[in-house]
Amino acid sequence: xxxxxxxxxxxxxxxxxxxxxxxxxxxxxxxxxxxxxxxxxxxxxxxxxxxxxxxxxxxxxxxxxxxxxxxxxxxxxxxxxxxxxxxxxxxxxxxxxxxxxxxxxxxxxxxxxxxxxxxxxxxxxxxxxxxxxxxxxxxxxxxxxxxxxxxxxxxxxxxxxxxxxxxxxxxxxxxxxxxxxxxxxxxxxxxxxxxxxxxxxxxxxxxxxxxxxxxxxxxxxxxxxxxxxxxxxxxxxxxxxxxxxxxxxxxxxxxxxxxxxxxxxxxxxxxxxxxxxxxxxxxxxxxxxxxxxxxxxxxxxxxxxxxxxxxxxxxxxxxxxxxxxxxxx
Amino acid sequence: xxxxxxxxxxxxxxxxxxxxxxxxxxxxxxxxxxxxxxxxxxxxxxxxxxxxxxxxxxxxxxxxxxxxxxxxxxxxxxxxxxxxxxxxxxxxxxxxxxxxxxxxxxxxxxxxxxxxxxxxxxxxxxxxxxxxxxxxxxxxxxxxxxxxxxxxxxxxxxxxxxxxxxxxxxxxxxxxxxxxxxxxxxxxxxxxxxxxxxxxxxxxxxxxxxxxxxxxxxxxxxxxxxxxxxxxxxxxxxxxxxxxxxxxxxxxxxxxxxxxxxxxxxxxxxxxxxxxxxxxxxxxxxxxxxxxxxxxxxxxxxxxxxxxxxxxxxxxxxxxxxxxxxxxxxx
Numbered sequence: 085x086x087x088x089x090x091x092x093x094x095x096x097x098x099x100x101x102x103x104x105x106x107x108x109x110x111x112x113x114x115x116x117x118x119x120x121x122x123x124x125x126x127x128x129x130x131x132x133x134x135x136x137x138x139x140x141x142x143x144x145x146x147x148x149x150x151x152x153x154x155x156x157x158x159x160x161x162x163x164x165x166x167x168x169x170x171x172x173x174x175x176x177x178x179x180x181x182x183x184x185x186x187x188x189x190x191x192x193x194x195x196x197x198x199x200x201x202x203x204x205x206x207x208x209x210x211x212x213x214x215x216x217x218x219x220x221x222x223x224x225x226x227x228x229x230x231x232x233x234x235x236x237x238x239x240x241x242x243x244x245x246x247x248x249x250x251x252x253x254x255x256x257x258x259x260x261x262x263x264x265x266x267x268x269x270x271x272x273x274x275x276x277x278x279x280x281x282x283x284x285x286x287x288x289x290x291x292x293x294x295x296x297x298x299x300x301x302x303x304x305x306x307x308x309x310x311x312x313x314x315x316x317x318x319x320x321x322x323x324x325x326x327x328x329x330x331x332x333x334x335x336x337x338x339x340x341x342x343x344x345x346x347x348x349x350x351x352x353x354x355x356x357x358x359x360x361x362x363x364x365x366x367x368x369x370x371x372x373x374x375x376x377x378x379x380x381x382x383x384x385x386x387x388x389x390x391x392x393x394x395x396x397x398x399x400x401x402x403x404x405x406x407x408x409x410x411x412x413x
Numbered sequence: 414x415x416x417x418x419x420x421x422x423x424x425x426x427x428x429x430x431x432x433x434x435x436x437x438x439x440x441x442x443x444x445x446x447x448x449x450x451x452x453x454x455x456x457x458x459x460x461x462x463x464x465x466x467x468x469x470x471x472x473x474x475x476x477x478x479x480x481x482x483x484x485x486x487x488x489x490x491x492x493x494x495x496x497x498x499x500x501x502x503x504x505x506x507x508x509x510x511x512x513x514x515x516x517x518x519x520x521x522x523x524x525x526x527x528x529x530x531x532x533x534x535x536x537x538x539x540x541x542x543x544x545x546x547x548x549x550x551x552x553x554x555x556x557x558x559x560x561x562x563x564x565x566x567x568x569x570x571x572x573x574x575x576x577x578x579x580x581x582x583x584x585x586x587x588x589x590x591x592x593x594x595x596x597x598x599x600x601x602x603x604x605x606x607x608x609x610x611x612x613x614x615x616x617x618x619x620x621x622x623x624x625x626x627x628x629x630x631x632x633x634x635x636x637x638x639x640x641x642x643x644x645x646x647x648x649x650x651x652x653x654x655x656x657x658x659x660x661x662x663x664x665x666x667x668x669x670x671x672x673x674x675x676x677x678x679x680x681x682x683x684x685x686x687x688x689x690x691x692x693x694x695x696x697x698x699x700x701x702x703x704x705x706x707x708x709x710x711x712x713x714x715x716x717x718x719x720x721x722x723x724x725x726x727x728x729x730x731x732x733x734x735x736x737x738x739x740x741x742x743x744x
Contacts, residue, residue, distance in 0.1 A: 172528035
């Protein structure tokens with residue numbers, strides 16, 4: 085066996101005429117936090133569903149912890165934990181009963197079951213609610229319980245499909261704290277999908293996926309370097325003079341196409357003090373914009389990630405209908 | 414928890430390192446799945462007070478309203494002193510089992526809608542064990558409902574409190590199990606690939622209503638038009654209701670097969686003296702009379718018990734296979 089926990093080669097999935105995933109290839113290292121970033125309908129969930137054996141790939145192959153997702157379904161299933169995009173708890177059972185159910189179907193031995201349940205409930209701050217029916221839980225609590233459940237059988241890989249979708253920012257931050265904490269405690273690989281840029285920043289590596297293709301894959305920093313340096317925007321009392329000075333004295337690259345006096349520099353935060361010191365024209369305002377993954381996506385696709393949200397959602401619904409009811413959330 | 418699970422856990426200890434190991438214990442994975450799904454199904458049923466009360470109240474309502482109403486009607490139309498409630502009771506028992514069994518499968522659609530099905534489908538337990546767990550779980554709830562309803566048999570309005578009623582009640586249990594297993598399979602087969610919660614009751618009622626009305630649960634299957642008679646013979650539920658009624662009305666003793674009043678008539682007219690007086694007073698011919706008596710009395714059983722059981726078992730095996738197949742195909 086090599087060092088990769090997840091290996092994917094030319095994975096394709098079609099739904100009738102619609103090609104949801106068009107041959108993706110990537111590897112995930114042991115212990116890595118790997119993120120799939122892309123708009124809704126890009127094929128993220130379809131890929132995850134293939135990796136966790138819920139969908140059979142139309143073509144290509146994938147292995148998880150060395151086991152083929154088609155031929156060795158059970159071995160794969162034993163080694164993965166899942167947190168789905170939509171809740172998958174039985175809300176008529178208590179938190180404890182949900183965990184018990186999971187422990188039985190994943191063959192967590194009796195002797196360690198109680199201890200592990202306690203640990204995990206403690207980790208997600210639900211110990212005092214263990215015997216309450218899940219129907220009384222808030223969205224964030226349910227998600228936390230699902231994360232605890234996904235870890236109950238000590239999986240090698242934890243798949244998180246949009247783990248924070250629909251949650252408020254505070255809960256979202258909590259969940260990220262748990263995920264980071266988890267990495268420190270356990271030897272676990274985390275594979276997640278998201279369409280939140282801020283969330284993708286937490287990953288060790290990101291694959292940007294659009295229309296079923298991976299269009300870029302690297303660390304968040306390297307991806308951001310792709311789009312160039314920081315952009316500084318200034319407003320002065322005499323913009324024409326300032327522009328001249330910037331070109332001659334600072335030798336910066338003025339971004340002509342923008343509707344402002346904007347230019348690109350390497351280290352924006354170090355450049356600004358110098359600019360204030362040395363620019364003779366009185367400055368009215370300065371703003372610094374560092375490239376985000378949004379810019380990366382914009383550069384690669386010509387669209388903003390949220391641009392086609394409505395479109396993408398419709399596309400995803402279409403795909404998801406085959407797995408879930410049409411009126412599903 | 415249960416002994417079954419303890420055993421399963423012994424077979425697979427905590428660490429899963431080699432694929433060979435977990436492959437060899439496929440059966441234990443399946444047992445694990447069946448066990449926990451049945452347990453969950455049961456828990457949910459018990460926790461849902463509306464289902465518990467409704468499941469009990471509905472058959473009582475049928476029995477009280479329909480039974481009394483029909484019994485009065487039968488008297489008006491010259492059925493004589495026919496104990497209609499006694500006749501109808503096994504039919505309502507069949508109805509209870511039918512609806513509880515079939516509609517227990519709606520939990521599959523429910524689970525799909527609320528996402529829980531994914532948690533089950535992505536777990537290492539085989540799919541067939543999930544379907545099997547649903548079938549067994551649904552059957553147990555149907556059996557419980559049936560058993561609750563059987564308590565009513567002991568009331569004086571039905572069969573009365575006697576040892577005889579007890580034996581009969583125990584004798585129908587295996588039949589109820591057989592019926593509920595096959596009917597839950599039917600529900601699972603339909604629900605396995607259905608994604609609409611609204612659609613399931615519509616489809617099921619479309620299937621169940623004719624099945625139920627043609628089964629002879631409410632009225633005797635006699636003197637029907639030819640086409641309808643053929644339909645009643647195709648309806649698998651006919652055989653279930655027939656067997657239930659046979660046992661409840663006659664017991665397991667197949668020799669004591671004659672309806673009470675018919676036997677009485679026969680004994681009566683054996684005496685030539687009585688026969689002569691009867692004819693002289695203008696009574697109809699005994700052979701004609703016995704035909705009339707047969708038509709007026711509500712028949713206990715139309716088919717032999719072995720045929721009933723055979724048809725139910727065959728039907729059950731077919732639906733069971735269908736349910737497993739459909740569930741395996743579902744995405």
